[in-house]
Amino acid sequence: MIRIKRTEDMIVLVVLGLIIIYLAILLGRFALDYYVLFQPMVERIHGILTVFISILLDAIPFVLLGVILSSIIDHYISEEFIQKILPKGKISGILAGVILGFFIPVCDCFVIPVVRRLIKKGVPTYIGIAFMLAAPIVNPVVIFATYYSFEKIIPSMVLYRTILGIVIATIVSILLYLWTKDQNIIKEGINENQSCCDHHHNEHDHGNHEHHHNENTNSFQAILHHAAEEFLDIFKYLILGAICAASLQVIIPQSLLTRFNDNSVLSILVLMTFAYSISLCSTADSFVAKSLVGVFGTSSVLSFLLLGPVLDIKNTFVLFGNFKKSFVIKLIILVVGVVFLTAILVDKLLLAGGGL
Amino acid sequence: MSNRQSLLKGLLFIGYSIVILYLIFSGKMSKYINPKMNYYLIIASIIFFAMGLNYIKDTFKRKHQISLSFTRKYLIYFIPLIIMFLLQPLSLNSSLAKNKGFSMTKNQANAIMKSIDTIDNEKKSGGDNDKSNSNNSTDKADEDRSSDKNDLNEKGNYIIYYEGQWVNIESLDNIIVTEENYMKVMEALFMEPHMLKNKSIEITGFVLRNDDFADNHFVVARGLITCCLADSAIVGVMATGDNFDQHEDNQWICVKGKLDVHEYNGQINPIIIAEEVIKTPVPEQEYIYP
Structure with missing residues (x-):
């Protein structure tokens, strides 16, 4: 906790610094003749702040719905019930997680708090992770957006994305299970500092679920309170992620990317890095991917579409806020590795010869 | 949770609730995101408002413990709020x-x-x-x-x-x-x-x-x-x-x-x-x- 607080403080300082520089130069622009010298910098900072707010506003409603669903699950669904409906086998459990992703059209902002809650409620980690990795890619809204964007350019892209999304979610969940076994992956102590609060419903998380059921009178308020606390937890990491994504977006020119489009392995790596750093919403990324098609090969655009929704700089912060550090690092290694290998395989086997 | 902390959180949520409505009705919102998102944001604004009220109501209840060093913890949440109120969004046609x-x-x-x-x-x-x-x-x-x-x-x-x-x-x-x-x-x-x-x-x-x-x-x-x-x-x-x-x-x-x-x-x-x-x-x- 202490270390995170330090990074937070640092980011707060950086952001405040940016704002102060921006305001100072803005105020001084009429007085100083050499404002011209600073103008590009002011525009950069202005751009970063604008994109930062834009990313936040885009994510806020979905994070909010996610924490509310998480609180409702916490309040109304008992651990016994979850144990009863869970598939017993590991593979069937993972498949169930993936299929659940198909029916719940949500993006990564929404899915992380829900998965964290489900795992806390006793859902096995591998099922939760399978759901978390599949939902942003395999849901109908994203499938349709991808189909719509690519129907004229690469009609089979939607098939590749959906099927490989399922395959990757399954493989990563299995590998992650083999690697971590049944370790507890939830970062504890996030809610600790709030759990001493005076809200009498809020005995919080660790057991005491029956407790909630006895107090139906104020369950609405309890859910609201609970969701608000969880929102604050996640929002902090969202802010950090958004400011990083916005800075990368404004500072790194996209024309830089096109220098690496000759070599398929290199261009897969470049587009994976691009997907990671710009942090798009999975419903919108197919449009951006479309504009990359002419410049990059199909396999590299596919890697962009497969990695971006599951892992990006914005949700990395959120993941670190919710799960244990060692687990998040393992998750990142596996997701990146599996997506990369999949893209290479697709490139060598299915698309041999270059284009579709 | 101290009263002060409750009050701060309450103000924070109500602040976000108001800023979202302000951005939508001043037209600034359309420079940040696609207006089809506005419905989601209005819902978010209502929920924020309810959450904020919920906290402020707590302020008038009994106290459990008093702590004074919490303000700094909430600074990070107020930064985007202030930027949202003050920033004139940069148009896509310049440096972006x-x-x-x-x-x-x-x-x-x-x-x-x-x-x-x-x-x-x-x-x-x-x-x-x-x-x-x-x-x-x-x-x-x-x-x-x-x-x-x-x-x-x-x-x-x-x-x-x-x-x-x-x-x-x-x-x-x-x-x-x-x-x-x-x-x-x-x-x-x-x-x-x-x-x-x-x-x-x-x-x-x-x-x-x-x-x-x-x-x-x-x-x-x-x-x-x-x-x-x-x-x-x-x-x-x-x-x-x-x-x-x-x-x-x-x-x-x-x-x-x-x-x-x-x-x-x-x-x-x-x-x-x-x-x-x-x-x-x-x-x-x-x-x-x-």
């Missing part, structure tokens, strides 16, 4: 644009050109699977898009919404590009530049130049926001005419002229041979929302 490059003129056109040859082959091999897949998802995806999809029947047949009715773009002699038909017209232009050759066109956008443009050439460009600025793009069509160099970058203009084709970066692209260029103010709807 330079970083992006334009997608229609280079990449996308390139992609579309390449793919036209392969579409037929693809349809034969993977077409059936594609269809069943898309049908499933069409039902569940939002109605708007599925009806949009029907606008494009077959290759080379572009139906656009024009002056209150659906017409085939090929049958028009004078194409007036509006916010509503922008994407469809652009798609038709770049897919079939030869089909639309010699038609009249009227289009509004801002002046955008690249280093490698010839004299008296610029792109009449618009910003495009699918979700938020992170996925924004610049779309536009090249125009040329006499004394074009007198128009400054980022100036909003309305260009009337005839369509032709030209080669740029090895691609056949459409170009407008301008007959008339009028300076216009920034349009009410600055961005295109596909």
